[in-house]
Amino acid sequence: MKYGFDNDKYLKIQSEHIKERIGQFGDKLYLEFGGKLFDDHHASRVLPGFQPDSKLRMLMQLKDDAEIVMVISAEDIAKNKVRGDLGITYDKDALRLRNEFINRGLYVSSVVITHFNGQASAIAYRERLERMGISVYYHYLIDGYPTNVDLIDSDEGFGKNDYVKTTRPLVVITAPGPGSGKMAVCLSQLYNENKRGVKAGYAKFETFPIWSIPLKHPVNVAYEAATADLNDVNMIDPFHLEAYGKTTVNYNRDIEIFPVLNAIFEGIYGESPYKSPTDMGVNMAGFCICDDEVCCEASKQEIIRRYYTALCTMADGKNNESEVNKIALLMRQMKLTTAYRQPTVAAKERKENSGTPAAAIQLADGTLITSETSDLLGPSAALILNATKHLAGIDHSVKLIPQDMIEPIQRMKTSFLHGSNPRLHTDEVLIALAVLSQHDENCKKALDTLPLLDGCQVHATVMLSEVDRKIFKKLGCGLTFDPVKK
Numbered sequence: 001m002k003y004g005f006d007n008d009k010y011l012k013i014q015s016e017h018i019k020e021r022i023g024q025f026g027d028k029l030y031l032e033f034g035g036k037l038f039d040d041h042h043a044s045r046v047l048p049g050f051q052p053d054s055k056l057r058m059l060m061q062l063k064d065d066a067e068i069v070m071v072i073s074a075e076d077i078a079k080n081k082v083r084g085d086l087g088i089t090y091d092k093d094a095l096r097l098r099n100e101f102i103n104r105g106l107y108v109s110s111v112v113i114t115h116f117n118g119q120a121s122a123i124a125y126r127e128r129l130e131r132m133g134i135s136v137y138y139h140y141l142i143d144g145y146p147t148n149v150d151l152i153d154s155d156e157g158f159g160k161n162d163y164v165k166t167t168r169p170l171v172v173i174t175a176p177g178p179g180s181g182k183m184a185v186c187l188s189q190l191y192n193e194n195k196r197g198v199k200a201g202y203a204k205f206e207t208f209p210i211w212s213i214p215l216k217h218p219v220n221v222a223y224e225a226a227t228a229d230l231n232d233v234n235m236i237d238p239f240h241l242e243a244y245g246k247t248t249v250n251y252n253r254d255i256e257i258f259p260v261l262n263a264i265f266e267g268i269y270g271e272s273p274y275k276s277p278t279d280m281g282v283n284m285a286g287f288c289i290c291d292d293e294v295c296c297e298a299s300k301q302e303i304i305r306r307y308y309t310a311l312c313t314m315a316d317g318k319n320n321e322s323e324v325n326k327i328a329l330l331m332r333q334m335k336l337t338t339a340y341r342q343p344t345v346a347a348k349e350r351k352e353n354s355g356t357p358a359a360a361i362q363l364a365d366g367t368l369i370t371s372e373t374s375d376l377l378g379p380s381a382a383l384i385l386n387a388t389k390h391l392a393g394i395d396h397s398v399k400l401i402p403q404d405m406i407e408p409i410q411r412m413k414t415s416f417l418h419g420s421n422p423r424l425h426t427d428e429v430l431i432a433l434a435v436l437s438q439h440d441e442n443c444k445k446a447l448d449t450l451p452l453l454d455g456c457q458v459h460a461t462v463m464l465s466e467v468d469r470k471i472f473k474k475l476g477c478g479l480t481f482d483p484v485k486k
Contacts, residue, residue, distance in 0.1 A: 001364060001455030003049035004294030005285075010054060014284045015061040018205075021282050022065070022169050025201025025273075028193065030186040031282070033174040034206035038100065043207050045478065046222045046299045047285065048455065055207070059172065060104060066170040067109045068101055070094050071180045074122035075115045083177055091125055093176040098134075110135040110164055114181030117141050137162035139181065139188060146184075146260045153267035158191035178230070183257075187264055194268050201273065202265075204254075204280045209234045211248045211278050212286035218299035219289075220249055221330055225306040228326040240276035248278040301457060301478055303331060304341050308480035312463055315483035343459040344480065346370050350461075357462040357486070359383040361477070363391070364456060373423070376406045379460055380468040381429040387456075388433075391449035394442050401432050401443075421486075426471040453477055462486055 022029040035043075038053040051057070059066060076090045083093050098108045111129055113122050116138040126136045139161040142152055151157045164185070171189070173182045186202050193200040208223035220234050237250040239258055254277040261280075265272035274280050289295055307327045314320050331337065338344050343360040350358035350370040359379035360370040369390055371382035385400055394400070409432070410422040424432075430450075437444040454476030461482050464472075472479045 001048055002291070002294045004289060004291040004298065005047040005049035006288045006290045007049050007051050007054055009290075010050070010285060010288040011058050011061065013287065014058045014282075017282050017284050018062060018170070018203075019065075021201070021203050026199040028166070028169050028171065028198060028200040030171050030173060030189050030200060030202050032182045032186050032202070032204045033172055034182075034204065035208070037097070037174055040207070042222075042226055042302070043285075045305075046219050046302050047289065047295055048298050049290070050285075055205075056101075056104065059106065062170055063106050065168055066172055067107045067166060067168040068098075068172045068174060069109060069164060069166070069185070070098055070111045071114055071173060071175040071182050071185050072111065072125075073115045073180045074113050074117065074119045076177075076180065077113070077125050078119045078121045081177070090176040090180075095129075097174070097176065107168070109166060110137060112137045112139055112162075112164060112181075112185050114139045114185060115141055135165070137164050139185060146257060146264075149260060149263045149267065152187075153191065153264055158188040159195070161188045161192070163192045163196075164189055187261075187268075190265075190268050202280070203282050205282050207283055207285055209249045209251055210286040211237070211250060211281060211283065213249070213289070215247075215249050216333070218296045218303070218334065221334055222299040222302040222306070223251075225303045225327045225330050228306065228310065228323045228330075229320065231322075231326075237276050237278045240278040243275035248276075250277045250281075254280075300334065300336055301341065303327065303334060303336060304338060304344075305478055305480050307331060307338070308482070311483040312481065315463065315485065341457065341459060341480065342366075342368060343457050347459045347461050357460065357484075359458065359460040361387050361453070362457045363387065364452065376403065376410070376423065377429065378421075378423040378425060378465075378468070379462070380426045380464055380472070381424045383458070383460075384426055384429060384453075384471075385433075385446070387453065388446035388449045391452050392442070392445040394446060398442060400440075400446055401429065401436065405432060405436075425465060425467045427467055430471070450475060 038056040040052050040055060044050045044052045072090055072094045081090045083090060101108050111134055113126060116122055129136045142157050145152055173185050175182050190200050190202055209220040213219060215234055215236055224232060224234055233252040234249055235252055235255055237248045237255060240246060240248045258277045262272045310320060310324045310327055314324055343362045346360035346368045347358050350360060350372055354372040356373040357379050358370060358372045360368055361383055362368050369387045371379050371386050373379050389396060406424060409424060409428060413419040414422050433443050433447050437447045457478045458472055459480045462484050464481050
């Protein structure tokens with residue numbers, strides 16, 4: 001994989017910048033963490049070299065000064081809202097995240113249940129957490145939030161919320177997903193800290209859009225594609241432009257809410273410490289791009305991937321036509337078509353020639369390897385075998401897994417497990433390859449090449465099974481497939 005992002009530089013300058021922001025306010029900084037503290041695979045895809053746990057590793061450098069407050073919405077608890085990438089509910093993910101942070105040596109002080117309005121499920125969740133020894137607080141719904149500033153900035157607004165007890169100068173506010181109420185928790189704490197004579201500040205750590213690169217930079221456009229379902233739009237920050245005469249990038253929701261935030265800040269402090277939404281941010285990622293061309297190429301691939309994902313979601317029956325249309329418009333603005341993605345073109349050509357579903361992978365050196373469906377293997381399983389043989393220097397005619405080993409597996413799948421598809425999936429092929437590698441040197445050589453698939457691009461002409469999707473994800477491959485069901 002070619003790298004376009006200096007991760008070591010990022011860890012250093014990002015932690016230093018947050019320390020500077022703590023010093024700006026004196027006693028305490030409430031830092032709203034947007035996005036994911038770890039497992040940030042979008043960032044690692046569009047900024048090759050960015051590690052999925054970079055933000056967590058950066059925070060580790062501040063761990064003696066930091067504590068984490070987890071936020072979850074009572075409405076999300078009541079709806080059993082599911083985190084799409086992991087398939088678990090937000091209430092379970094909040095506990096998973098808490099355990100992950102603690103296991104890394106970070107201090108998690110409490111959980112705040114926001115949007116509380118007496119929901120029975122939220123009360124039960126609080127009782128469950130308290131039995132585990134976890135401190136839990138309620139923050140209530142406020143009529144007219146966020147525009148009714150007079151009510152919000154009063155004892156009947158923020159003053160009605162539970163005061164969250166914190167002990168360290170950096171308080172990181174994070175949540176399982178968007179819409180949890182992180183910003184409101186920060187602002188509520190500023191109000192209540194101020195009443196107690198504590199000088200506390202607020203800042204926002206959001207990786208995307210990157211404020212210090214152009215509005216239409218592919219990295220920022222890829223963020224718009226990733227949030228097309230939320231209808232986020234990247235914009236020039238007009239407040240920053242007016243205040244400083246400098247062009248920076250933010251997104252519509254932060255720009256729209258800034259006048260309200262300014263009014264709330266003025267109510268708490270007497271004056272606002274910020275002149276623009278960009279001022280509130282602390283993200284330094286833009287200064288760590290070391291190869292712009294690599295990041296541009298990776299982001300263009302991400303935009304096309306998001307387009308295929310949206311198409312397949314629609315093929316599964318979801319009414320997301322607006323999301324598809326928005327990404328299609330972004331592609332047009334970037335002068336991109338699906339033909340820009342070379343494995344897509346190669347897979348379609350293989351399908352046209354074979355008459356069966358096909359797949360293709362583009363290796364790090366640009367080599368394109370293709371496969372097709374056979375009686376024994378699906379296109380994904382065949383593709384992995386073909387790619388590893390090529391990387392290991394094994395002749396394509398060599399059969400790594402003998403037919404007499406595949407057939408008993410097929411019989412088990414259909415006769416004993418009552419499956420309808422006898423062809424081997426990627427996980428089954430990899431297990432067979434691992435077993436054979438103990439005695440077959442070719443299988444061992446092929447297996448040892450798997451790390452070389454990290455960062456490679458894959459396309460299939462048919463919607464893949466969940467198993468195959470997960471295997472490609474674990475291998476680090478960028479995957480797309482046509483919205484065509486078998």
